[in-house]
Structure formats: structure tokens, C-alpha cells
Amino acid sequence: MNKNENMFWQWDEEIPSVVxxxxxxxxxxxxxxxxxxGNNLEDDEGRVDHSVRNSQVGFFNADTDAWLFxxxxxxxxxANINAGWNFDIGGQQPPQFTIYEKDFFYDFHEDGTxxxxxxxxxxxxxxxxxxxxxxxxxxxxxxGPLSCWPPNQGTIIxxxxxxxxRVNPVTKGIRYTCINWFEGPAFK
Numbered sequence: 663m664n665k666n667e668n669m670f671w672q673w674d675e676e677i678p679s680v681v682x683x684x685x686x687x688x689x690x691x692x693x694x695x696x697x698x699x700g701n702n703l704e705d706d707e708g709r710v711d712h713s714v715r716n717s718q719v720g721f722f723n724a725d726t727d728a729w730l731f732x733x734x735x736x737x738x739x740x741a742n743i744n745a746g747w748n749f750d751i752g753g754q755q756p757p758q759f760t761i762y763e764k765d766f767f768y769d770f771h772e773d774g775t776x777x778x779x780x781x782x783x784x785x786x787x788x789x790x791x792x793x794x795x796x797x798x799x800x801x802x803x804x805x806g807p808l809s810c811w812p813p814n815q816g817t818i819i820x821x822x823x824x825x826x827x828r829v830n831p832v833t834k835g836i837r838y839t840c841i842n843w844f845e846g847p848a849f850k
Contacts, residue, residue, distance in 0.1 A: 669803070670821040671741035677816035682790045686838050688727065689759030689790075692720025697760070699771070715768045717829075721756040722840075730757055734786050734842040741820030742784060742844075749783045749822075750846040757842040762799050767831040770804050773843055774823030782823040782843040789817045789839060796835030803827050 697717045698708035722730055735754055742749055774782030787801065793813035801819070804826035821827075823843060 668745050668747065669825065670819055671745040672820075673737070673818045675814045675816045676737075676818050677788060679792070679815050682788075682816050685730065685759070685788075685840055686790050688722070688730075689720055689761075689838065689840070692722065692759055694718050694720045694759075694761065697768070714771075717766045717768060718761040718763075720759045722759065724756065727757070730840070734788075734840075735844075737818055738784055738786055738820060738842070738844045741786070745820070747784070747822060749844075751783060751844045752847070753780070753845045755782070755843045755845065757840050760839045760841055762796075762829060762832045762837040762839075764832055764834060764836075766799075768829040770826050770828045772824050772826050774845075780845050781848055783846050783849075784820060784844040785823045786818060786820050786842045786844070787839055788841075789813060789815060791815060791836070791838045796832055796837045798831050798833035799837040800830045801827060802830060 695718065696710045696712075697715050697719045699711050699715045700708050724731055731754060734757055738751065738754075741747075742751060773785045791813075792815045800813070803821075
């Protein structure tokens with residue numbers, strides 16, 4: 663576990679590779695679509711814009727993938743307390759399986775806004791791929807101590823959803839991640 667100035671909370675190689683591979687296998691069975699941008703707000707329906715985000719996504723289902731929802735909820739609870747955020751969390755969105763192939767990326771963005779009811783407050787990202795399977799694709803905060811997230815398989819990072827971040831372009835191979843957002847009432 664690493665705590666860094668309350669900006670993020672990290673577990674390195676926390677999830678065994680056999681579990682990461684099982685998540686990838688299940689993720690590849692989902693309905694995969696081009697990822698959208700701009701759907702954080704109630705009045706924004708989202709749109710595909712490959713100049714901002716070029717990746718593919720699928721969403722896990724609470725009925726068939728309940729174990730994954732429970733696993734990620736537990737890590738959110740630990741991070742929320744251990745990092746000292748203590749955000750009021752009341753819900754969990756479906757975990758997103760994300761595929762970054764060669765030249766896929768996601769430019770700087772926030773996962774949530776400050777004053778929206780039911781807003782995303784915490785983000786959990788799980789590195790599913792073995793770092794030997796791809797190059798590039800680094801997770802980067804816009805500012806702060808984490809310039810490039812370590813690519814070790816099974817590493818989990820949690821951070822407040824309002825922190826700007828990006829995924830650099832993948833230059834070789836395929837990178838798989840699982841992203842989950844946890845929501846609650848607007849910050850006051």
C-alpha cells in the first residue's frame with residue numbers, strides 16, 4: 663500500500679494474475695463499443711470523439727459479475743478510509759472493462775464534477791495486463807506526485823474522481839484495465 667499526499671491510494675500487484683486473466687476473459691465476452699466522452703453530466707449524453715478518447719469499453723453486469731462489484735467495493739472502502747477522504751459514498755456504477763490497442767489513448771479528463779447529485783466521487787483502476795504484453799499506455803495525473811502509474815499486473819489505484827488524469831497512447835500490444843466509479847451526494 664502506498665499513500666501519497668491524499669491524492670491517491672495504491673496496492674501494488676494486489677490482485678493475483680490468475681484473477682486478472684479471468685477478468686480479461688470475462689471482459690472480452692461483454693458487448694464492446696467505442697468509448698464515449700462527455701457523459702459525466704446529466705444534460706450531456708456522451709459522444710464518440712477519437713481526438714479525445716480512443717479506446718473500447720464494455721460494462722460488467724451486477725447479476726452475472728457480482729463478485730467483481732463486491733471486490734471493488736471493498737477496495738473503495740479501504741482507500742476511502744485509509745487515505746482520509748471519508749467521502750459520503752452511496753452507490754457504485756458498473757465496472758468498466760477498457761481495451762487500449764495500439765494508438766489508443768484518453769486525453770486529460772476528470773471522471774466526476776464537484777456539484778452534481780449522484781456524482782462520481784472515487785475512481786478505482788485495476789491494471790489487468792501483464793506489462794510484457796504492451797508498451798506505452800501509462801496512467802498519468804496532470805499534476806502531483808504520480809507521473810506514470812506502475813504497470814504491474816494486479817495493481818490497484820484509487821483516487822478522487824475530480825483529479826485530472828490521462829492514459830498515454832499504447833505503442834505496442836494491448837492494455838486491459840478495469841475502472842470503477844463510486845458515487846454519492848454533491849460536495850458541499
